[in-house]
Amino acid sequence: MSELIYKSAAQLSESLAKKEVSAREVTQAHLDQIAKVDKAVQAFLFVDTEGALAQADQVDAARAKGENLGPLAGVPLALKDILAQEGIPTTCGSKILAGWRPPYSATVVKKLRAAGVVILGKTNMDEFAMGSSTENSAFGTTQNPWDLKRIPGGSGGGSAAALAAFEAPLAIGSDTGGSIRQPAALTGTVGVKPTYGGVSRYGVVAFSSSLDQVGPCARTVLDTALLHEVIAGHDDYDATSINAPTPPVVAAAKRADVKGMKIGVIKELSGDGYESGVSERFEESLEILRSQGATIEMVSCPNFDYGLAAYYLIAPSEASSNLARFDAMRYGLRVGDDGSRSAEEVMSMTRAAGFGREVKRRIILGTYALSAGYYDAYYGSAQKVRTLITQDFAKAFSSVDVLVSPTTPTVAFPIGEKSNDPVAMYLSDVATIPVNLAGVAAMSLPAGLSEGLPVGFQIIAPAMKDDRLYQVGAALERELAAKWGGVLTTKAPKLISAAGA
Amino acid sequence: MLSYEEIIEKYEPALGLEVHVELGTKTKMFCGCPTEFGAEPNTQVCPVCLGMPGALPFVNERAIESTILIGLALNCSIAPWSRFARKNYFYPDMPKNFQISQYDEPICTDGYLDVEYETPEGMKTFRIEIERVHMEEDTGKSLHVGGATGRIHGAEYSLLDYNRAGIPLVEIVTKTVLGTESYAPQIAKAYVKELRDILRTLGVSDVKMEQGSLRCDANISLSPRGSGKLGTRSETKNVNSLRSVERAITSEMHRHAQRLEAGERVVQETRHFQEDSGTTRSGRSKEQAEDYRYFPEPDLLPVAPSAEWIEQLRGQLPERPSAHRARLQQLWQVPDKEMAAMINAGVVGVVEETVAEGADPTKARTWWLGEISRVANEREVEVVEMPITPKDVAEIIALVAAGDLTDKLARQVVEGVIAGEGSPAEVIAARGIKVVSDEGELVAAIERAIAAQPDTAQKVRDGNIPAAGALIGAVMKDTKGQADAARVRELLLGLLGQS
Numbered sequence A: 001m002s003e004l005i006y007k008s009a010a011q012l013s014e015s016l017a018k019k020e021v022s023a024r025e026v027t028q029a030h031l032d033q034i035a036k037v038d039k040a041v042q043a044f045l046f047v048d049t050e051g052a053l054a055q056a057d058q059v060d061a062a063r064a065k066g067e068n069l070g071p072l073a074g075v076p077l078a079l080k081d082i083l084a085q086e087g088i089p090t091t092c093g094s095k096i097l098a099g100w101r102p103p104y105s106a107t108v109v110k111k112l113r114a115a116g117v118v119i120l121g122k123t124n125m126d127e128f129a130m131g132s133s134t135e136n137s138a139f140g141t142t143q144n145p146w147d148l149k150r151i152p153g154g155s156g157g158g159s160a161a162a163l164a165a166f167e168a169p170l171a172i173g174s175d176t177g178g179s180i181r182q183p184a185a186l187t188g189t190v191g192v193k194p195t196y197g198g199v200s201r202y203g204v205v206a207f208s209s210s211l212d213q214v215g216p217c218a219r220t221v222l223d224t225a226l227l228h229e230v231i232a233g234h235d236d237y238d239a240t241s242i243n244a245p246t247p248p249v250v251a252a253a254k255r256a257d258v259k260g261m262k263i264g265v266i267k268e269l270s271g272d273g274y275e276s277g278v279s280e281r282f283e284e285s286l287e288i289l290r291s292q293g294a295t296i297e298m299v300s301c302p303n304f305d306y307g308l309a310a311y312y313l314i315a316p317s318e319a320s321s322n323l324a325r326f327d328a329m330r331y332g333l334r335v336g337d338d339g340s341r342s343a344e345e346v347m348s349m350t351r352a353a354g355f356g357r358e359v360k361r362r363i364i365l366g367t368y369a370l371s372a373g374y375y376d377a378y379y380g381s382a383q384k385v386r387t388l389i390t391q392d393f394a395k396a397f398s399s400v401d402v403l404v405s406p407t408t409p410t411v412a413f414p415i416g417e418k419s420n421d422p423v424a425m426y427l428s429d430v431a432t433i434p435v436n437l438a439g440v441a442a443m444s445l446p447a448g449l450s451e452g453l454p455v456g457f458q459i460i461a462p463a464m465k466d467d468r469l470y471q472v473g474a475a476l477e478r479e480l481a482a483k484w485g486g487v488l489t490t491k492a493p494k495l496i497s498a499a500g501a
Numbered sequence B: 001m002l003s004y005e006e007i008i009e010k011y012e013p014a015l016g017l018e019v020h021v022e023l024g025t026k027t028k029m030f031c032g033c034p035t036e037f038g039a040e041p042n043t044q045v046c047p048v049c050l051g052m053p054g055a056l057p058f059v060n061e062r063a064i065e066s067t068i069l070i071g072l073a074l075n076c077s078i079a080p081w082s083r084f085a086r087k088n089y090f091y092p093d094m095p096k097n098f099q100i101s102q103y104d105e106p107i108c109t110d111g112y113l114d115v116e117y118e119t120p121e122g123m124k125t126f127r128i129e130i131e132r133v134h135m136e137e138d139t140g141k142s143l144h145v146g147g148a149t150g151r152i153h154g155a156e157y158s159l160l161d162y163n164r165a166g167i168p169l170v171e172i173v174t175k176t177v178l179g180t181e182s183y184a185p186q187i188a189k190a191y192v193k194e195l196r197d198i199l200r201t202l203g204v205s206d207v208k209m210e211q212g213s214l215r216c217d218a219n220i221s222l223s224p225r226g227s228g229k230l231g232t233r234s235e236t237k238n239v240n241s242l243r244s245v246e247r248a249i250t251s252e253m254h255r256h257a258q259r260l261e262a263g264e265r266v267v268q269e270t271r272h273f274q275e276d277s278g279t280t281r282s283g284r285s286k287e288q289a290e291d292y293r294y295f296p297e298p299d300l301l302p303v304a305p306s307a308e309w310i311e312q313l314r315g316q317l318p319e320r321p322s323a324h325r326a327r328l329q330q331l332w333q334v335p336d337k338e339m340a341a342m343i344n345a346g347v348v349g350v351v352e353e354t355v356a357e358g359a360d361p362t363k364a365r366t367w368w369l370g371e372i373s374r375v376a377n378e379r380e381v382e383v384v385e386m387p388i389t390p391k392d393v394a395e396i397i398a399l400v401a402a403g404d405l406t407d408k409l410a411r412q413v414v415e416g417v418i419a420g421e422g423s424p425a426e427v428i429a430a431r432g433i434k435v436v437s438d439e440g441e442l443v444a445a446i447e448r449a450i451a452a453q454p455d456t457a458q459k460v461r462d463g464n465i466p467a468a469g470a471l472i473g474a475v476m477k478d479t480k481g482q483a484d485a486a487r488v489r490e491l492l493l494g495l496l497g498q499s
């Protein structure tokens, strides 16, 4: 039975459809794995054992009745704790929301449920998605299954680690500056930040509204595409969601062909600051794509150099406003309400006690950047940079089909190494941030190992051309998997079973 | 202390009016919750209007449509592209601790509204320029329980009701209004009234000031004549009736003048109008330092109404109240002065409705401008706020025309309806009001009067007709005023050989 956890979602889908295995068996196998390894990995904040099994039973019953089910019906999934799920604790990694059970579900959660996807539980994350290591979670750090002394990336480190630890074949993340792609890179998994507006944000606790995007995570490109197709599409409840058909991502993943495609290498996302192992795996991947018939050329995006600075003005600005609602009045933590204090005092005490250091830092940064007298210099200038970066992309995409870069400058770093150096931590996202600023689509997939740790390869496509990510990613993955004898995660050290033993 | 005339002599008043209107849409601005007034607290709420984590706003198209209609009615330009912005500040009754509003890119700009006002020098038109009309969401309501004042300070605890949170609001802001001179308070009132009539005609709001669906913040400043610059203004909130608009501004003009005369500065601040005293008290003076950190609302797309849509809405605009009034004046053949009196008393609408119920226009006008206005004045309320409907008045007029009531009895009926005794029919029944038309009874009463005043009767017999008045008065008294005076006179003169 434990073999089930090593299967891809596509393989499980096939076995389930053929009734070779039941959704309950698949779900139970993953729950067992969680029970076995999650003490060591700490990917999950909440495991919904009963709920997951009940969902699995519903799928099995529907299948027994011969109902027409989607391809992912009965396949388990790990949900980032940033998505509201009715009745299920939703903390966003923050003490201020500890114990909150939302009275409603995010649109993505509704879509997952409608597709019969079994939600195993909620995964750990940096508080309010602010961080690159999960060290900012109020509930402890998630460990990287490749080396438990290292971080799994963040903010969606829990979802990525759950995949790498075979606790789930599918996961949902959210990506504001790299929170899906950076953890995917550091755990040897696949993660996609869809086009801004491609997936509904309704019910996703907002960090930075103009940058946040929910996306699919898995261990293979095809699995990621299958999940992408389930969660994407227009939503009346999200005014920024795009009212157009979802790009044909599954077909593109199956096509896996780059012959005649033009691939641009972003000059600014290489060189200094990129570890040699990372650069080597990147070059090897380029070579594979070239050998598969793609044309590779260098492309310059000069304004990317200002991306990180612009991001750290826009995201905190929006966050300072989005997080204002956590005031103890209607839900969540309430501190100091002993009858002697005013509402304002209770608000202030609750926020002081409920938010962690990084969240406070960003609220203060954002409040400052939006203040009268500073707005034009900070928020205003950052928006101008954003326009310039968008223009860089537009110019680049006028000559190439996709752009590529290493996903992160380094492999997973040891827990604690950067937790007291915010700027060093922020630099983890230097290659992923421009994508969010421009609202385009991007994928990270494994390119191999450097000193035993995974390296990520980033593919970037124009808005609403998400299918190109899958087309290129699947082609690269096919060649690499052939070389490795399976997807990268199968090469993970026996650490996991050791940890579980 | 300066008299009002002296204030105007030394200072020039500058007005500014901000009117908030709750739109009458069935659902809220950014969610599907109903907007009905007076529901149980916190029953018309959802994740969106409660600001739950993850919930997002979506725009109510009807609210945009209503706002464009308002803008067009106020002669504004409609922006082909405008944006929502977040106004950030913490307050317990504001679920997200920011209000979705519009800031530097409002949907309607640069309009005007002409206000007619009857001055001693004749009817004058004052053009009030509109700076902007923009959309925003309302906040919830706080109820402070315990403590002496009902205010937040000293309260034992506060209750929050979010039913109102997210109801669409339109804010209509004037440019600085100069040149109203001594009429500043009256023009302010006339402007709000005209605006209210327009909004009612457009059908976009029920514009009930007493329920808060139309709220006015009145700004006023005084500048010494010849100084060439505006004085420091105060902003008075909580002005909950048309009459209060006028009173608040008058009161503020006196207060400003007093300070300026004493060599003190007027503080730029928010003040609250107090109905009972007719004066204002200081509110938050930190207002000036408040930094709302406006920025474009990232959860909503820009509002970009098509030119076709705007033109289609322009085509739907009803007749402007001023044009409508001109048409009515023509139709009813009302002299200018009378029409002006009706406009100033704000009764054109009710007179029109009374006429629509079948009443004669002149009679309808007489009732509304006469008896009903008189009682309204006594009670210090607007005529239209009196608890008597055009239908009631039309009914009473019909009864008089049919001879079932005398004018005097009709006044009693009106009085009864206003006193809340019910419909005209109910008042007539309850008070036992009826025209004494039994001729036998009348003749008996007249005979009693003649017997009681034989000398007077003789004078009438001798041709001194005016002397009959005393006898008629006695008969009316005898019949408790219920007899038809004209008929009494007829019968009396007949009996005394003068018919």
Ligand SMILES: [Zn+2]
Pocket (backbone or CB within 6 Å): B028, B031, B032, B033, B044, B045, B046, B047, B048, B049, B050, B166
């Ligand atoms: Zn609502």
